[in-house]
Amino acid sequence: MKTFVVGDIHGGLKALEQVLESTPFSKKDRFIFLGDYVDGWSESAPVIAFLLKFSEHHKCIFLRGNHDELLTDYLESGIPKPMWLEHGGVSGKKSYDALDEHEKQHHIMFFRNLENYYIDTKNRLYCHAGFTNPYGPAHEYYANTVYWDRTLWEMVCSLDTKLRLDDQKYPRRLKNFNEIYIGHTPTTKIGRTEPTNFANVWNIDTGAAFMGPLTIIDVDTKEYWQSELVKNLYPNEKGRN
Template sequence: MTKTFVIGDIHGGLRALHQVLERSQATKKDTLIFLGDYVDGWSESPQVLDYLIALEKKQNCIFIRGNHDELLLNYLKTNDYNQEWFKHGGQSTIDAYEKVSDVTRHEHIEFLENHLKDYYLDEQNRLYIHAGFTNVNGIAYEYYPRLFYWDRTLWETALSLNPDLSKESIFYPKRFKLYHEIYIGHTPTTRIDQTVPINKACVWNIDTGAAFFGPLTIIDVDSKEFWQSEPLPQLYPNEKGRN
């Protein structure tokens, strides 16, 4: 029986990615859905992209675009960056790419441009997206596609929703009626002092803070069983990540 696994924000932590794939016992027959933000934070951003490019050739992988992936693509194509990116994980990535060949840089540009999706909707009406969406009619009607990997209002709304509110209520958010489940990253659960996946309404947040002091998480979307790496500072003891 094949399975579908979802992996949270990696942020350059290749060692953590190795751990969660091993601990979940995912096989080449399984589908792996990555929620984006493969880079920025820990020192192995180029190696993470190398690994994902190779992995895609061996099994079914779906790669969602994260905001940090867009920022890296802009840097690789223009050698330009803004200070906010530089302060929020970009510096480690810039440093790492100083050791990368031109051939590899071009391979990474091609991957970031052509292999990443804004979102993925499966046959069970489960939506996989890095951050969220704002249009109450759903992803197909979003006015500003960059919100797919920048929005935080979907998760903020899910957190603030009264769990006793009926779906039939006129006050129930329409966005939460559209999809059976929504899997996101982008806003780490460490912001609410949690380092495990959090489910609110139909939204599952799988970003458990691997960019900072939390672990990386992989979850089986059918059973909801999940596995985690060691906290990233333990795997990269001589680095600061995005702390």
């Protein structure tokens, strides 16, 4: 069984369909989606509808992203938070306002059932953003840290590559897992549009919401597949740009 990790989709259904077409997977393989399925491009609700159908025939683990939580808050309360609307929520709101109530409730159940993080049998951690507690995400005081925090990625980006694992200054939280897979902070912020690795952390958010492609990676071989730049698939939209 292969394990594929899928980066942040942000309403880009065309990109998801395109990258899946080029990914050599079978029905026995597993997909781990890192969250942020919505907000950005115009197809937030169609992305969730696609994932629900896809999971009927494939093993899937769906993780929670911060945008997924923000959209869920709106769907359950009917009150859009200004911060959400300012950061991609307008497209998510528009997509879901057009959905009938029955299907909307079906999608709400999908969002409620998302997992905050996942650890596989090879001690690899998967979460949307990161964690701060030196003993791992299970010890976070605030559960939503794992889909909001950016300090894990900022830390490994600036980590001294000469620092040995047994050095007392080596970050304790990195030692909990063999590998860590995250999204949330686009690699385009450091000028890259491919999966990027520092220390034992792999960032699979290659900027699909902005100017980059959507990425799927095989966690064992590190081979990866990408869509076109998502902005080219939605030429009349701005995404989160």
